[in-house]
Structure formats: structure tokens, C-alpha cells
Amino acid sequence: MARRPQRRSNGQRAQRRVRDLDNEGIIPVLARAVREVEGAAQRGAVPPSARTKFQVVGLLVREERSRIKADTEVSESQRAEQLKRLDGIATILAKTATRDTTLLHLLAEDAEVGEAAEDLRREMKKRAGLEVPDEPEVDEDDPDAPVLEKRVVPQSVIARRLANPFLVPDFTGAAAQHARPRRLAGWELLGPLFRSFEYGGASACMPLPEPGSLVAASGRELMKHQSQVVEAAAQGHRTFLLADEPGLGKTAQALLAAQAADAYPLLVVVPNVVKTSWAREAGIWTPGRTSTVIHGDGYDVDGWADIVVVNYEILDRHVGWLGDFGFKGMVVDEAHFIKNKTSQRSQHVLHLADRLRARYARPLLMALTGTPLINDIEDFRAIWQFLGWIDDKVPLGPLMEALEETGLSPADGPAFYGAARTCVVNQGIVRRRKVDVAADIPARRVADLPVELDDAIGRSIKAAEKELARRMVARYHSALETRVSGRTVEGIDHELVRRVAGWELEDSSSKKDGENVFSMVRRIGQAKAGLAADYAAQLARNVGKVVFFAKHVDVMDAAEKLFAERGIRYASIRGDQTPKARQAAIDSFTEDPDVQVVVCSLMAAGVGLNLQVASNLVLAELSWTDAEQTQAIDRIHRIGQEEPVTAWRVIAAHTIDTRIAELIDSKAGLAARALDGSDEEIGASSDIQLEALVSLLTAALEEEERQRARRARALRTEAVYAG
Known part of the structure; x- marks a missing residue:
């Protein structure tokens, strides 16, 4: 049953x-x-x-x-x-x-x-069987959009791997790198090491050798303080915390140190705002080495380049193949960006450094920052770990050996702290101030800071520039077709080019609507505002007071908004202020140590002010004359200024901004000769505007000629095969 x-x-x-x-x-x-x-x-x-x-x-x-x-x-x-x-x-x-x-x-x-x-x-x-929404579409050109982690491997990198699948490791010195404590075993050492910098003491700079030469292999002359770091690398030193003040040429020192150490291929990790500048500097200081800049997913990366430049913001996409690339050296610029060890960017940087050490026991590792060592010394925990001086718990390798050799322990109090500080500094801390090397550097210099406008606004600006060029090209051809008399020339008629540019300039000056050279330059200034303010904020944190110059009110507004968000106190000098408010702003900047930045209108504050309490100045927008630029710089470069002055000129790469900067510099040379008694006339603003349009139209016509020649070659080739 x-x-x-x-x-x-x-x-x-x-x-x-x-x-x-x-x-x-x-x-x-x-x-x-x-x-x-x-x-x-x-x-x-x-x-x-x-x-x-x-x-x-x-x-x-x-x-x-x-x-x-x-x-x-x-x-x-x-x-x-x-x-x-x-x-x-x-x-x-x-x-x-x-x-x-x-x-x-x-x-x-x-x-x-x-x-x-x-x-x-x-x-x-x-x-767990739960519903997971689809990943949102992300506009990679939106700077506020989250970056989804999607690991990529550029095709040229794959090709390089296939061409050279075996990378020979070098474990020379590996035993010393992993030395463990003997006498100091059981002591908690990291805390005392950090505290040792709070007690002051000798200058935070390792002993540096006398330079063998002040001339780089590229033929460019080096300053003595730069050559000392290069010589140290040539003699075998491999880890540097290069903390020179801004304006002392840390980029050149890092590039030349890599050349001296033959640390190629070299990986350079930088903030987005300076990655184009790094590639440019590599071409200047190490012209025999090829460099490539990673943008986005890296589709245009040169997999055979000696120097690979990547910015923190996209490191997550590329950390996989970068770790396997076989780099022999790594430079981290603005290294205070990795101070938060729990952040993804810090973990990626530390992972890459570990990968380098796993393959080469003594790779060249350089951390660059202008942040003074005495401030927030705990922030340097991640940097020291990147350099391989410590891990999460104890000092490593040569640093531990040096501490052992002192014969001291934290129980010895001040004696230990002084000795421990020296041990850390000698691992590779290099810190020089402008006043320390004043004899080496010019009293005043203008340093260009190229930035990439690779967001939606940047694309629209470049599209508008192409449209302006197209309009002038059409006008040029129309003038050629309707011309009934006059000479004819082979190729580009440069006299007609100047006339067409002049017509465009007259139209731009009389019409307030539509896209023209003036509206385009203003839009470029707006697009650069955040990048320029970000750099000014970094300077303010690193070296003290900074003067920020802009031409337009909206650029000043954007900068002040960023400073407020960063908790940076600022003063503002504008054209619509009363004399009393203007003086109050000046006094707050010059007398209050907590006011770090003064945001100035180029027209309202370019003359008659004494702001020499600062030695760094940021030019967020270009003027139309060298005279306006010089007047702005002279607000801090004046009698009584005890430090060398650096003016950081922010330039939008691959736009008309670059042409304008070059023209300003060329006119500055003419002006200098005129002041020296030459017959040359000092250029007016209209000269720069006209020359910028001439340059834009000439470049467009030259590209048209190249395309016409390519089409002609293609037709001839087709005819040969057809015959």
C-alpha cells in the first residue's frame, strides 16, 4: 500500500x-x-x-x-x-x-x-540573484562624470609584446632591498620617523655630488642645482623625493636623471593639466627619446615609445598593461596627489611601483612635489612607500640598514630623532628653495603651462576655429576668382592672405554676434578657467601666496568659486570696486597670512599695484600685447622683491591660443630691440590679432594644398593601374 x-x-x-x-x-x-x-x-x-x-x-x-x-x-x-x-x-x-x-x-x-x-x-x-541596473552611459568628456573602470590594452602595446615577449628581470641588490631589522626588531619605527621631521634640524636635502657638466646631452645648459640631481642618478642613486619649490625645473631634472640612469622605458604619472607639458619638455631635454601621451582609452599610444605619460584620472583603465610593460623607471608628478593611501589612484600608483621592483630590484623611482616637508608629514607615508623606503609597518632595505648603523633607538630621544631624520633624508630627499639657488636662476621668467581642452567645450572651440578658418578660405578663393587685375603667384598669395585676414578682423570688430576671433579667445579663456585656478590652488598650497590674473569677469568668477570650494581664502580686485574696497582687498592679501590668492582683473589691476608679497603669478588668459602681460608680472617683480619671480602662462594646446602666445613672444623681442634704440616699432594689439588670423588662414590653405597634392597622387596611381 x-x-x-x-x-x-x-x-x-x-x-x-x-x-x-x-x-x-x-x-x-x-x-x-x-x-x-x-x-x-x-x-x-x-x-x-x-x-x-x-x-x-x-x-x-x-x-x-x-x-x-x-x-x-x-x-x-x-x-x-x-x-x-x-x-x-x-x-x-x-x-x-x-x-x-x-x-x-x-x-x-x-x-x-x-x-x-x-x-x-x-x-x-x-x-545573489538580485537585479542589477545596467551601467550608465558615461560621457568621457564630462569632467564631472564618474569614470567606469574598463581595463584596456592599446593595439600598439600588444604589437610590442608580440615583438618582444620576454622581458629579462634584474634582481641585482634584491637582498639589500628586503633587509629586515636586527637590533631594532620589535620597535615601532614609522611614527618616530615621521615625528623626527617635526623637530626641525638640518636642511631636508641629501648630500649631492658636484656636477660633472652643466650641459645636457641635448646641448641645453643646466643650472647647477639641476645638474647635481642628474649626477647623483648617474652615480647610481635610484630613489628621489624631489621637493624643490615650483619654478626650479623639477621636470627637466627628472627627465635627465632617467637618461643618466638609462631608466627606459620610463613611466610618468601626472595630473591632467600638465601631461602635454611633460611630453613637450621631454622633446626639449631628451630629444633622442620618443614620448607618447595616453588619452582616454589610449588608441593613439605609441607602444614603442621610451617615455609614456599618463594622468591620474585614467590610470585605472591602463594599470593592467602598464604593470606588465617592463618599465625601468617611474616618475610621479605632484606626488601629494597619492597621500590618501585608501584612494584608487594611490593604490594604482603603489601597485605599479611594486611591479617595477618585482622585475628590477633597483628601478629609478622619483616623486616630485613642491609641498614643504614640515607640513602634514604623515601625508608622505604613501610617497615613502612608493619609493620603497617603507611598507605598511616598518622601514625597508637601505633605510633600515642606515637606522641600524646609528646604534640608536627611539628610547634615546632627541639623539635618535636627529639621526633618523638624516637617514631618511639621505635616502633621496632633495629640497631647494628659490632663495637657496637664486644665483642659478633668472630674476624673472615666464613659464608656459600647456593644457588640453579635451572636453565637450574644448571640442566646440576647435570646431569653431575650423569654421572660422573655412570662412576665411572661402573668402580668399572668392577674392582670387573675382580679381581682374594684379599679379598672380604660384601657391599661396600671402599678400592676399593678409588682406583677407584684415577684412575678417574689421568684421569681427564691428559685429557683436556670431563666432569670431574675439569670441573664440574669450571662450578659450572660459574653458581654461578651472584648469588655471586648479594650478593656482596647487601653488598656493605649495609655495605660499599667488597672484591670479584674468581678463574677463566670468573667468574670475569661476576661479573664485573653485578657491572657495577648496577652502582657500582669496581677495578680489576688479574694475567695479570703490577705491576703499580695492585697498581693503590689497591689504588683506599683503597683510593677512591666511589669504593665499588674490584674483585680479588684467585691466583693473595690471598697473599701479604692489603685490610683491608673492613671487608666483598665474596668467589664466592671454592679453593681446606683451606690454599688458609685462605690466601684470611687474606687480610682483619690482624693487624690494627678494625672490625670483615666475609667471605661469596657461595656454590651450592645439588652438589659436598657442599662436597668440608665440606672436606675443615675437613682438616682445621687437619691443625690446625698439627700447634699445632699434628702428623697429613696438607692436599694438591689432597687430597680434591680425597676425593670429593670418597664421590661421595660412595653415588652412597649406592643409588644402597638401590634400590637393594627395588627391593628385592618388589619381595618378589609379591611372597607372588602370593602364
Whole structure:
């Protein structure tokens, strides 16, 4: 007789439902993940992947707790059971964090959630059978849009790997790099090392050798302080924290040190605002070495280049192939960007440095920053780790050996601190101020800072420039066709070019609407505003007071907004101020040490002011004459100024801005000769405007000629094959 199935009671069904809940949903996934993190912490230092998992588990526990509390379809007993299980996971997280307290920062309200963490969160939700929304479309040209982590490998890099699949490692000196403490075993040393810099002492600069030569291989002359760093690299020093003040040529020193150490291929990680400038400087100082700049997904990267420049903002996409590329040297510019070790950018930089050391025991590693060492010394923890001087817990290699050789310990108090500071400095800290090397550098210089306008505004500006060129080309051809007399010339009629440019300039001056050279230059200024203000903010933090000049009110407004967001106090000098308000702004900048920046109108503040309390100036927009630029610089370069003056001129690369800067410089030479008694006339603003349009039209006509020649060659080739 068949046995009749037994009916389950309500209690049995409830128990079965609870057991089902034990094995479905997000909680089982979180439970497995938290045990994996706990195991990693028990084995030693928590690796980056486990740190990411720790953060994601914490975030998902919060989300699930909120969801359960708001769920009205579950019974109270089920809700209590689920919350109890989440508390168990949270308890394991807390116990794990006691082994490494830095993990707690990952769960702070303002903690940065990186792309890897977002990907893992989505993966864990999918594993739990939860609905995961599609990833949002991201406009890569929107600077405020989140950057989704998508690892890419440029095709030219793949081709290089195929051509040279074997990279020979070099483990020379590996034993010294991993030296462990003997006498100082058991002492907590990192805290005392950081505190040693708070006690002051000797200059924070390692002993540097006398330079062998003041002339670089490129033929350019070096200043003595620059040559000393290059000579140290040539003699075998391989780690540098180059903390010279801005304006002392850290870029040139890094490039030439890499050349002296033969540290190629060389990886350079920089802020976006200066990556074009780095490629330009590489061409100037090491012309025999090819360089490539990574933009976006790197489709135009030269995989065979000696120098690869990438900005922090896109490092997440390229960190995979960069780690396997076989770099022998790495430079990190504005290295204070990596001070937060929990940030993705810091973890990527530290990972790449570890990859270099894994393949080459003594790669060239250089961290560049103008931040004074005495401020926020804990910020240098990540930088020292990048250089391989320390890890999360102890000093490493040569630094530990040097500390052992002092015969001192933290128990010896001031004696230890002085000796420890010297040991750290001698690892490669180089810090010179302008006043220290005043004899080496000019009293005043203008330094160009090219920036890329690679967002939507930048594209629209370049499109408008092409449209302006197209309009002038059409006008030029129309004038050629309707001309009934006069000479004819082969190629471009440069006399007619000047006439067409003159007509365009007259139209631009009389018409207030439509795109013209004046509206285009103004839009370029607006697009540069944020980048220029960002650089001024960096200068203010690194070297003190900064003067910021702009032509237009909206550029000044954008700069002041950024300074306010950064917590940087500023004064403002504008044309619509009363004399009393103007003087109050000047006094606040010159007398209040907490006012770091003064934002000045080029027209209102370009003359008659004494702002020599600062020695750095940012020109956010170009003027139409060298005289206006010089007047602005003379606000700080005047009698009584005790430091060399640097004017940072922000220029939009690959736009008419570059042509205008070149023309201003050429006219400045004419003006100087005129003042010296030459017959040359000093150029007016209309000269620059006309010459800029002439240059734009000439370049467009030359490109037209090249395209016509290419088409002609193609037709001839086609005819040959057809015959």
C-alpha cells in the first residue's frame, strides 16, 4: 500500500522557509566574502583586493539592513533573524579591522568608492540573484562624470609584446632591498620617523655630488642645482623625493636623471593639466627619446615609445598593461596627489611601483612635489612607500640598514630623532628653495603651462576655429576668382592672405554676434578657467601666496568659486570696486597670512599695484600685447622683491591660443630691440590679432594644398593601374 505523503504543519513550512533564506539572497554571499577577508587579514598585510572586498561587504551590509527594515512583507521573526545574521557579518568586519585599523577608513561616510569596488558590488549582487541596473552611459568628456573602470590594452602595446615577449628581470641588490631589522626588531619605527621631521634640524636635502657638466646631452645648459640631481642618478642613486619649490625645473631634472640612469622605458604619472607639458619638455631635454601621451582609452599610444605619460584620472583603465610593460623607471608628478593611501589612484600608483621592483630590484623611482616637508608629514607615508623606503609597518632595505648603523633607538630621544631624520633624508630627499639657488636662476621668467581642452567645450572651440578658418578660405578663393587685375603667384598669395585676414578682423570688430576671433579667445579663456585656478590652488598650497590674473569677469568668477570650494581664502580686485574696497582687498592679501590668492582683473589691476608679497603669478588668459602681460608680472617683480619671480602662462594646446602666445613672444623681442634704440616699432594689439588670423588662414590653405597634392597622387596611381 502506497504511503500517503505527510502534510507539513505551519511550523514546519516556516522552518523550511527559514532554511531557504539561509541559502538565498545576498546574505550568504556576504558571509562567504567576509570570511575570505578575515582569512586574508589573519595571514598578514591585507592586500588591495581584500581591502576592496572589505569595503564592498560593509556597503552591502548597510544596504541590506535598510532594505530589511523597510520590507513590510516579512514577518517580525524573519526580520529579526535576517538582522541577526547581518550583525554577525558586521562583527567579523569589526574584528578584522582590529588587525588593520586603516580598514575602518574604507567605511567612512566620505570614503572614496573606486571603480573596482563598484564592479565587485555589481558582481556580488548578480551572484545573489538580485537585479542589477545596467551601467550608465558615461560621457568621457564630462569632467564631472564618474569614470567606469574598463581595463584596456592599446593595439600598439600588444604589437610590442608580440615583438618582444620576454622581458629579462634584474634582481641585482634584491637582498639589500628586503633587509629586515636586527637590533631594532620589535620597535615601532614609522611614527618616530615621521615625528623626527617635526623637530626641525638640518636642511631636508641629501648630500649631492658636484656636477660633472652643466650641459645636457641635448646641448641645453643646466643650472647647477639641476645638474647635481642628474649626477647623483648617474652615480647610481635610484630613489628621489624631489621637493624643490615650483619654478626650479623639477621636470627637466627628472627627465635627465632617467637618461643618466638609462631608466627606459620610463613611466610618468601626472595630473591632467600638465601631461602635454611633460611630453613637450621631454622633446626639449631628451630629444633622442620618443614620448607618447595616453588619452582616454589610449588608441593613439605609441607602444614603442621610451617615455609614456599618463594622468591620474585614467590610470585605472591602463594599470593592467602598464604593470606588465617592463618599465625601468617611474616618475610621479605632484606626488601629494597619492597621500590618501585608501584612494584608487594611490593604490594604482603603489601597485605599479611594486611591479617595477618585482622585475628590477633597483628601478629609478622619483616623486616630485613642491609641498614643504614640515607640513602634514604623515601625508608622505604613501610617497615613502612608493619609493620603497617603507611598507605598511616598518622601514625597508637601505633605510633600515642606515637606522641600524646609528646604534640608536627611539628610547634615546632627541639623539635618535636627529639621526633618523638624516637617514631618511639621505635616502633621496632633495629640497631647494628659490632663495637657496637664486644665483642659478633668472630674476624673472615666464613659464608656459600647456593644457588640453579635451572636453565637450574644448571640442566646440576647435570646431569653431575650423569654421572660422573655412570662412576665411572661402573668402580668399572668392577674392582670387573675382580679381581682374594684379599679379598672380604660384601657391599661396600671402599678400592676399593678409588682406583677407584684415577684412575678417574689421568684421569681427564691428559685429557683436556670431563666432569670431574675439569670441573664440574669450571662450578659450572660459574653458581654461578651472584648469588655471586648479594650478593656482596647487601653488598656493605649495609655495605660499599667488597672484591670479584674468581678463574677463566670468573667468574670475569661476576661479573664485573653485578657491572657495577648496577652502582657500582669496581677495578680489576688479574694475567695479570703490577705491576703499580695492585697498581693503590689497591689504588683506599683503597683510593677512591666511589669504593665499588674490584674483585680479588684467585691466583693473595690471598697473599701479604692489603685490610683491608673492613671487608666483598665474596668467589664466592671454592679453593681446606683451606690454599688458609685462605690466601684470611687474606687480610682483619690482624693487624690494627678494625672490625670483615666475609667471605661469596657461595656454590651450592645439588652438589659436598657442599662436597668440608665440606672436606675443615675437613682438616682445621687437619691443625690446625698439627700447634699445632699434628702428623697429613696438607692436599694438591689432597687430597680434591680425597676425593670429593670418597664421590661421595660412595653415588652412597649406592643409588644402597638401590634400590637393594627395588627391593628385592618388589619381595618378589609379591611372597607372588602370593602364
